[in-house]
Amino acid sequence: QQQVKQSPQSLIVQKGGISIINCAYENTAFDYFPWYQQFPGKGPALLIAIRPDVSEKKEGRFTISFNKSAKQFSLHIMDSQPGDSATYFCAATYNDYKLSFGAGTTVTVRA
Amino acid sequence: EAGVAQSPRYKIIEKRQSVAFWCNPISGHATLYWYQQILGQGPKLLIQFQNNGVVDDSQLPKDRFSAERLKGVDSTLKIQPAKLEDSAVYLCASSSTAIWTQYFGPGTRLLVL
Numbered sequence: 001q002q003q004v005k006q007s008p009q010s011l012i013v014q015k016g017g018i019s020i021i022n023c024a025y026e027n028t029a030f031d032y033f034p035w036y037q038q039f040p041g042k043g044p045a046l047l048i049a050i051r052p053d054v055s056e057k058k059e060g061r062f063t064i065s066f067n068k069s070a071k072q073f074s075l076h077i078m079d080s081q082p083g084d085s086a087t088y089f090c091a092a093t094y095n096d097y098k099l100s101f102g103a104g105t106t107v108t109v110r111a
Numbered sequence: 112e113a114g115v116a117q118s119p120r121y122k123i124i125e126k127r128q129s130v131a132f133w134c135n136p137i138s139g140h141a142t143l144y145w146y147q148q149i150l151g152q153g154p155k156l157l158i159q160f161q162n163n164g165v166v167d168d169s170q171l172p173k174d175r176f177s178a179e180r181l182k183g184v185d186s187t188l189k190i191q192p193a194k195l196e197d198s199a200v201y202l203c204a205s206s207s208t209a210i211w212t213q214y215f216g217p218g219t220r221l222l223v224l
Contacts, residue, residue: 043215101153
């Protein structure tokens with residue numbers, strides 16, 4: 001499968017702080033770069049996505065930054081809340097919208 | 112709109128036994144995917160269906176795994192015989208044709224003892 005590398009594996013942030021998750025890829029044929037949020041016992045849910053011809057996309061407190069030349073993209077969670085505590089996966093689509101996922105980052109927001 | 116339904120939610124079996132998982136996608140979604148998510152890892156695609164035809168099963172361990180999607184709606188994933196390393200969450204997802212967004216079900220958590 002096509003690879004997407006994600007870091008860190010886990011992070012802890014105080015309520016109101018900023019969470020930053022980074023991903024890198026090699027395959028230039030990827031066409032969409034979504035982020036998924038997964039709560040325990042649930043399936044992944046689409047959070048936000050970006051196309052490679054856009055450098056930044058913001059939806060509420062969630063922002064994707066995309067650096068095409070470096071083949072890197074990141075998720076910023078602003079004003080982190082306890083309800084944001086979850087596992088976040090970066091992903092990329094290829095060949096008829098198949099998804100290749102990163103390994104995931106567990107975010108814990110301390111009140 | 113109802114989401115992707117999966118059953119059972121949990122299954123515990125002995126190694127070498129067989130097991131089957133069921134998925135009902137969102138109504139009208141032509142594309143259906145099965146993923147395997149091992150603890151601490153991201154989901155890994157096993158098989159992709161378009162209507163009732165297989166688009167990609169290159170990551171499916173065909174010696175023990177099989178999947179079908181009769182009539183282009185519901186799908187079943189079977190493991191026979193199960194191995195210890197098959198312990199994972201099996202996720203089903205569906206999407207509408209020509210739209211990349213996949214919607215995931217809650218998954219079936221399998222434990223092989």
